[in-house]
Amino acid sequence: MTRNFAHRGYSGKYPENTTLAFRKAVEAGADGIELDVQLTRDGEPVIIHDELVDRTTDGTGRVKDFTLAELQALDASYIYTGQYGRNPIPTLREYCEFVKDLPIVTNIEMKTGVYEYLGMEEKVWAMIQEYHLEEKVIISSFNHFTILRMREIAPKLKYGFLSETWIVGAGRYCHEHGVPCYHPMFRNLTHEVVAELKKYGLEINTYTVNTEEDVRDLAAKGIDTVIGNFPELTRDVLASIQG
Ligand code: G3P
Ligand code: MG
Helix, strand or coil: CCCEECCCCCCCCCCCHHHHHHHHHHHHCEEEEEEEEEECCCCCCEEECCEEEECCCCCCCCCHHHHHHHHHHCCCCHHHHCCCCCCCCCCCHHHHHHHHCCCEEEEEEEECCCCCCCCCHHHHHHHHHHHCCCCHHEEEECCCCHHHHHHHCCCCEEEEEEECCCCCCCHHHCCCCCCCCEEEEHEEEECCHHHHHHHHEEEEEECCCCHHHHHHHHHCCCCCCCECCCHHHHHHHHHHHHH
C-alpha cells in the first residue's frame, strides 16, 4: 500500500505550511503531512520552507533574523490576496497541538541545508516527547549530518535521508548509516534505483508527486509514500488502484 502525504500541507490549493493547509490535508484524507522546520532568532521552531520570508509572506528577510513575535506579525497567505484571510507562520508547537490526537504521520523536514540551526534537534525532540508523537513522526533532512546528530539524542525515532540528485548506491549508503528511510526526488526512482533500495530494505518516501500518471507509476513500483501538493488527487488515484 502506498501512502499519501501532503507536501507542506495541502499546498496545491492553500497557503503552504500554514495551519489551514494542514487542516485541509487532513480533510482531504491524507495519511501524513510533510512540513519544513527552521528556528527563529529567539530559538523557536517554526514551520516555513524558504530561509527567506520573501516568497511566502508579506515580509522580507531571513527567518533566523526574526524573533517569533516579529515573524508572527507576517501573513503567510498574502500570495492568495485575502482569499483565505490572514494566516500566520505556525510554530511547531501549534502544529503538534493540532495533530496530537489525529491518526496522521508527520514528516518533519529539518531545513538545515543553508543554516545549520544547531540545537534545533534537541528542541524538536523535546516537542515530539511532550506531545507523545514518537511513533507518528519521520525526521528527514537534506543535511545528513543533522539526521545523524538527532539520532544521537533520539535513537528510537524514524529517520530518512533526503536527496534531490542521482546517487549511485543510495540503498547501501542509507543502510551503512543505519537510516531506514530514503526520501528521493521522484524522477530519480528508476527501476534500477528502486531495486537497489529494496535490496537494502529501505522505506521509500518520495516527493513531489503531483500528477495522476506519476502517482500510478510510483504505486506500481511499490513506493511506500508519495508526498505531493494535491492530496485529494493522490487519494483518488490510490483508491482506484488499491481500493
Ligand atoms: O521532504 C520532501 C520535500 O519537501 C523536500 O524538498 O524543497 O520541498 O522541502 P522541499
Ligand atoms: Mg520539505
